[in-house]
Amino acid sequence: MTVPVEDELWQRFRSGDEQAFTAIYNAHFTTLYRYGYHIANDDELVKDTIQTLFIDLWRGRRNLSPTDSIKFYLLKAMRRQVYRAIRQQSAAFTDADAAHGLSFSPEFDFITLEVQAQQQAQLRQAIDQLSHRQREAITLLYIDGLAYPEIADMMAVQVRTVYNLVYEALEKLRKLLVQPGFWVMLMAGVVI
Structure with missing residues (x-):
């Protein structure tokens, strides 16, 4: 709008x-x-x-x-x-992520879903190793599309801190994830 x-x-x-x-x-x-x-x-x-x-x-x-x-x-x-x-809330609960699939042949759909499920699980494990602030910063930046100053205001930190959080998060993810396809999916917001 x-x-x-x-x-x-x-x-x-x-x-x-x-x-x-x-x-x-x-x-x-x-x-x-x-x-x-x-x-x-x-x-x-x-x-x-x-x-x-x-x-x-x-x-x-x-x-x-x-x-x-x-x-x-x-x-x-x-x-x-x-x-x-x-x-x-006294206890925390988690829900599984839903897999995203393509509609080609049933075999292709099955393979795609399996691969995506594996990649999502690996990415979720890697993201879970980030600090809470790092996860929040990359979510606001890449998923919600906010600008660095907006993220800083939302998280009540300096803009430079947001840059550092994102940089550190991406560096840590880069080390944890060896398949380059993860980065395309991460930037597209497909699997987070």
Whole structure:
């Protein structure tokens, strides 16, 4: 969305327009889910957190400030909500990642799914060896498409720190992963 369209949509939402609220929810649910899942690694917790976030937004809409980027505003709010939910939850649960497949022949589909499942498992193991901050930084950069200054603001660190976190994460992944195909998939956001 362009800035004027986002401004208008946000203003309509703040004024109580349910269609604007629905449009914001539909436009950003997937991004919020993906980001929340990378923090919590818990499908139900993330879905519940998104619902709570939007309920809170609707209830407090009249007190919300204007924003230049709805996506950035929501991601920042989502981050706070997920960490709050994690603190309230006593046990952590994990869900398996879904494999992505191509539709050619059944044999090709099977082979592709097997290879992707193996690569995803290896990449997930490598990513799990990163620090929490490194995982968060590369998720925000490569998956959610935020700029370094936005990531710095979201993580409450200096921009230089974000550069360092991303660099260190990529160096560590490079050492852990020997197949070059991982880097194409990582940059495309296919398997994280």
